[in-house]
Amino acid sequence: MKKVEKSIHYLYVIIFLLGFAGCQSNNLSPKIGNITEERLLNSDNEPESWFTGGRGYKQAYYSPLNDINEKNIKQLGFAWDFDIDFETAFQATPIVVDGTLFTAGNKGNVYALNAASGKLLWSFKPEIRAEVFDNHCCGGPNRGVAVWKGIVYVASIDGYLYALDAATGKQIWKIDTIVDRSKGYSSTGAPHIAKDLVLIGNSGGEYNARGYVSAYNINSGEMAWRFYTVPGDPDKGFEHPELEMAAKTWDPNSVWENGLGGTVWDAMAYDPELNILYVGTGNGAPWSRDLRSPAGGDNLFLNSILAINPDNGRLLWHYQTTPADNWDYTTTQKMILAELNMDGKERKVIMQAPKNGFFYVLDRETGELLSADPYVYVNWASHVDMKTGKPVETGKGDYSKSPKLIFPSSQGGHNWNPMAFNPNTGLVYIPTNEAGEIYSIQKTPFKVKEKGWNPGVSFRSVHNSSSYPEDWPPLEELTKGEPDTYPRSYLKAWDPVKRKVVWEVEIQYAMETLRHDRRYGGVMTTDGNLVFQGGIDGHLKVYEATTGKLLHDIDAGTSIIAAPMSYKIGNEQFVAVMAGVDGNQQTNADYLYGNKGRILAFKIGGGDVPKRPVLNRNVQLADKGDAANFSKAEIKLGQELYNINCTGCHNTGRAPKLLPLKANVENEFYDIVLSGDRLAKGMPSYKDVLSKKQVNAILSYLKVTDE
Structure with missing residues (x-):
């Protein structure tokens, strides 16, 4: 009996060591994403x-x-x-x-x-x-x-x-x-x-x-x-x-x-x-x-x-x-x-x-x-x-x-x-x-x-x-x-x-x-x-x-x-x-x-790339009827603020063009710029950068300016 028990004991030890070695091997050589310096060099x-x-x-x-x-x-x-x-x-x-x-x-x-x-x-x-x-x-x-x-x-x-x-x-x-x-x-x-x-x-x-x-x-x-x-x-x-x-x-x-x-x-x-x-x-x-x-x-x-x-x-x-x-x-x-x-x-x-x-x-x-x-x-x-x-x-x-x-x-x-x-x-x-x-x-x-x-x-x-x-x-x-x-x-x-x-x-x-x-x-x-x-x-x-x-x-x-x-x-x-x-x-x-x-x-041997449905891109432009209400000084200030704060993205293609101004953008302008309503799309809030008066000046400039 003692010989049998001893043999079983040794068998458990061997199984444990093999299992441990296997775990170590898996850790050292994972099957997924196993990029190493040796593979990179070769x-x-x-x-x-x-x-x-x-x-x-x-x-x-x-x-x-x-x-x-x-x-x-x-x-x-x-x-x-x-x-x-x-x-x-x-x-x-x-x-x-x-x-x-x-x-x-x-x-x-x-x-x-x-x-x-x-x-x-x-x-x-x-x-x-x-x-x-x-x-x-x-x-x-x-x-x-x-x-x-x-x-x-x-x-x-x-x-x-x-x-x-x-x-x-x-x-x-x-x-x-x-x-x-x-x-x-x-x-x-x-x-x-x-x-x-x-x-x-x-x-x-x-x-x-x-x-x-x-x-x-x-x-x-x-x-x-x-x-x-x-x-x-x-x-x-x-x-x-x-x-x-x-x-x-x-x-x-x-x-x-x-x-x-x-x-x-x-x-x-x-x-x-x-x-x-x-x-x-x-x-x-x-x-x-x-x-x-x-x-x-x-x-x-x-x-x-x-x-x-x-x-x-x-x-x-x-x-x-x-x-x-x-x-x-x-x-x-x-x-x-x-x-x-x-x-x-x-x-x-x-x-x-x-x-x-x-x-x-x-x-x-x-x-x-x-x-x-x-x-x-x-x-x-x-x-x-x-x-x-x-x-x-x-x-x-x-x-x-x-x-x-x-x-x-x-x-x-x-x-x-x-x-x-x-x-x-x-x-x-x-x-x-x-x-x-x-x-x-x-x-x-x-x-x-x-x-x-x-x-x-x-x-x-x-x-x-x-x-x-x-x-x-x-x-x-x-x-x-x-x-x-x-x-x-x-x-x-x-x-x-x-x-x-x-x-x-x-x-x-x-x-x-x-x-x-x-x-x-x-x-x-x-x-x-x-x-x-x-x-x-x-x-x-x-x-x-x-x-x-x-x-x-x-x-x-x-x-x-x-x-x-x-x-x-x-x-x-x-x-x-x-x-x-x-x-x-x-x-x-x-x-x-x-x-x-x-x-x-x-x-x-592949085929044509499947296309997504064509979107309706018809947009309504902002009404310029009230453009005469803005002073030259306000428009000039708006242009300067636009140049400093907006052009880096909106005039270089990093973000959509703002000109001509779209009606939906005008309606949501303060919420977009000050409240961060488009954070999810990458537009930051400027509440700590611009005052409401300054945002209004930028809007006035966009309202009077064409494409």
Whole structure:
């Protein structure tokens, strides 16, 4: 009996140990969302997967798949879609690993789908206070998730970072990433992974936020370090040594209470071989350097690429693309890591096309500037001095004394929409914007609005004549000697070695709108010699990567501004993209079919994309019969307040146009502006910014002004 009992005892021990080992194995190697550093480094061995926003750690938005190619591309059609009941801009690129697609909708909603069928596996919706939109305009876009070792990471619009179980969507932990909730912070970017850290920045540069990036332990959520991108008031000390150096490039009497900007609202990349984290920083706040730092200075680390050691959060090197930023020329655009032969030497490089109009190639180990060339028309600078690394200003960008027409516009030569690099062609495909904008410094004394719009600048498209201030110089004077000022978008193929455009395609849309910041979508390229790009007209277009020849055009029926991606299930290659853009402009597909988002997937042999019902867009305009009741002084005040508070969204395509004024908007105007009745659609309340008298002045201006 004792021998039997002993044998049974040993059997239980063995079973327990095997079970424990099995649990440990499952924990170390989860079946869902199991992206690891080893898989990322060897991503070329798994062409069927799309591991990060840009696919691999190099963030090239390049797929090694070629089942879909030049020969069969015309057979590409609808495979499946997944509807999202939310009305605003969808900007994320999905991640696909081991048959599961993960992506973020707006505000920080997350969806996990079967990548073959589009069937929902689970979804996650963060709890967000409605008043968060007092902190941020335009509907709470989100640029995606990070997936790592069975966990999905996402940042919600109100600045919380979530860790979710990739198999179930269950919350593992939640961390508040915002340092001061009295300021206008929010989060719109995708988290990024570096070793055992998950990193996230924040948005709100125009809303008195001070930029920083934070690093958290991937398992516990415990903060490892935080790097501020601009100094605070020097009299209060510095959070880390780099800020003491940076403070020397600022006026001691800078408007510290406005945060100064530099927000990390999008681009990051991590090189696991060099163990370097790259972070792109945002614009200055206010935009005007004369208001922000009156005594001058480069204002580090605005508009910079920062190379950071993730082990300790210390700066390794930095490069500033636009010293003393004056134009909202953010350096938050996606950065691509590559190996290029530069002047006969193989170099590990980092490439970026920031807003300022110059394409940069840097040695990613040392920060050495290798090239900087204009990829769009630029008039604020003549060139970049290769010895100093600084742009040489022409004076045409100085609007401190009088309004100036400046190229590129505040939307930049290239905005957040991802560009792509194809190692076979050696070309970078950039969605570009050729547009100028008139800038004028705020005439009234600059006063910080808590959680309010604080650029300190009025800005206008030349073609937005309906709100053109009477005291500005004639348009003929401002446009003299400049090229055609109508906003145009191009898909450009840039050779980073030969430093020139190889081919370009103009993106053709109808001319009824000035939504020049969203006239194009992000880009993806593949080993099939293809380049994919969507547009606000609802068409997904496919070009030959070597020549730019249009090969295929799919009418998706939903506006597209996000970058597509590609993956493979079994023997079938798919292309997928997030679709949906806010607003109701006539060139949008949304104008016909509504604003709700969707995920669209395509495959060879697919059919036509199903369209939603056409909406009735007939609207009644406001009655102008009482326009004579408004005084000239009231209308002038309304125009000035409109320029300061409203144009940043409503005149750039980030939100619907207010002109001509619609009857329903007029009837609800005070509730919308002061009571926050459209918070759910991204329109913040201005109750702490504007008085009822001031709102009435804005309404009077809108009432008397035509389109």
